[in-house]
Amino acid sequence: MKKNKYLLLISSLGVLALLVAAAVSENFLKEWHAIQGQARTQEGPIDVRLRQIVNPDLKKADRCVTCHVGMAPGEQILSDSKVAQPHKNVVHDTATMGCTTCHGGQGQATEKDDAHGNVHFWTEPMLPAKYAYASCGTCHTPLNVPNLETLxxxxxxxxxxxxxxxxxxxxxxGTLRPGGETGMEGPDLSHVGLKGYNQNWYTAHAQKNVEAQGGPWRRFQGGQ
Amino acid sequence: MDEANRSALNEFWVNLKSVPSQIYRAMFRGGAPVSDRTRSSFVFGNVFLHLHSVRTHLWSLRWTATMGLGIITTAAFLITLVTGVLLMFYYKPYPDVAYQSIKDIHFIVPTGRFMRNIHRWAANVMVVAVLLHMARAFYTASYRKPREFNWFIGWGLLVTTLALSFTGYLLPWDQLAYWAITIGANIAQSPREITDAMGITEFFDIGGLQREVLLGSDKVGEESLIRFYLLHVMILPLVLAMLMAVHFWRIRKDGGLAKPVDVDDRVKADAEEHYPVFTEEPQKTYQLAAVVKGRTPAVGSGPENTVPSMPHLFYAELGVLMFTTLICIVLAFVSDAPLKELANPLVPENPAKAPWYFLGLQEIVAFSAFMGGIGIPMLCWIGLGLIPFLDKETEGTGEWFGGPGGAKLVGWSMIYGFATSIAVEAVAIRFGWLREWFPDIPQLVITLVNPGTVITVLYAGFSIWALRRFNSTRAGALALFTCFLCGFIVLTVIGTYFRGPNWEFFWSPADWNAH
Structure with a gap:
């Protein structure tokens, strides 16, 4: 029976320790706890809590302002860290509009990599700031957004x-499969460019066409 | 104020003070479990504990007797129950919204991600443990009389466990879930391979019917999600709990765990380790034994090798329960439950894989949907169910690998089981199969002759050889069960780790990306 008693004791202690560890890390040790802990307004420290902008019309709840507290509605953060900066003035009211509609990324997330969409299974990472205008077309299709002509x-x-x-x-x-019925489908290009471009990619791709004896490449500009 | 009144008030005060101890005494009528009698009443006076016998044989308490696998399965079920109920507070069973709610559980519900991880790991532990538990019961020949019916119940528990896990797979509504269930539904549709070949699908479409009953629609959609949710959170857990109650109760009614005939000569109570046994005259008499049908209660051989279940058995059970909890929590810390992109019916996953425990079947399905999805699983199922009625021998009951042939036969069966399945798979992977050699061959021929059926026939042949060699059904069963277990492992590993886009063979997932 002693063996069983020790098994019970050691397992229980292990479970207890891990549960306490989980509770502590969940409630005190997240990245945004530290960020909000440093933020100061004129009246002193701010409440450390989860913040979000809810936009019922777009069915979005963007939690970006949990870290970017400077952009949270009604906050006047004094410290000059990057995440404390307020949003610059734009045509939309950022406090009600939310963030991800223009910037992309994962609004529900509360951790940096997840929120910025730099994770494996999030298909819409944040747009580089200079391409943010590309999102205007999401809602305003008929309008003349910048660079519409290029697009x-x-x-x-x-x-x-x-x-x-x-x-x-x-x-x-994507209906034509070069290898026949069972061939591989061409790569899905929906999200190409969201994480920036390799400027030489097109040249390299065309070069493959030149080198290939057969295979899937069709003749296109730059080819033979 | 007169005397009587004062004493009533006094009495009231005394009663009030003793309320806690009165509640305790009302709850545990037998008193503290310190003597043999109170230990017994502690067990049979408690609705949950009385599923146990009041005394447990020392043979069954050894760690090697069961490896605690049944309790591990039960513990994993309890853990999924607790964490599952917690998840239900936040989960919303509707397409897309379901995915958002899992994201919320992941990111903002306090310890939500942790709870989901534990739930997922406990579910996997449960599937593994229930399979190993079945193997334990088989290898110790515990299915034999009088435990045939309990083997049956266990058989039902295995199916229910797999169904619970499978229905839970869809709920996150991500790409992984969506396409795994699509594969599962296609497997359900696989009898069409036969009805198509016979040209009767138009009139008798059992495959299509199965798929439609499973999904509630012609593709995985909101009807499927609500259906899977209802099955997952209500119907299947209820079924499982009921079967479990019967399963445990039958252990007691069948005379505890299976033991060798000469068990009392093999174990001896250790006076230091165990509570002294039968220190007092039992106050409860067992006259009933005279009118109860069945085998005579132990006459001539004393109960000296049993110890009170309270505390001996309960320390063991609690220890295993906490150990299982620890394992699940550690795994939850180490590895997050997967959550891929939002389900998108327009973008098939390639490869789309069913949950891991079905990947062995999917490996055969790649050749013949019917054989992989229905034929071979049914054969295994029926075979497992019939074992207790075919093997009526007595040699080796209660012992690991007991019976003619024993551990040596199991060892050879393992070698044969692994070698054959790997060899047949290697041929199919390296040289292709009938379809590649004779492009115009009718599918019906491939249905009959494919890696799955070839492996099955080879295993059956080996089993018949063992049966004749040792002149024993048990030997044949040992060989066949071991072979199928090895085949299951080989096919599952190949399906899980070595199959990539278009179900082609890859040495490593790193080579998957052909572009």
């Missing part, structure tokens, strides 16, 4: 060169 040129080129035959883009295309 539509690219779209037409994609159609004209028949990229859709092998590649899928936002659920369209």
């Amino acid at each position: 539509s040129t690219a779209r037409k080129t994609f159609e004209r060169l028949d990229c859709y035959s092998c590649h899928r883009l936002d659920g369209r295309g």
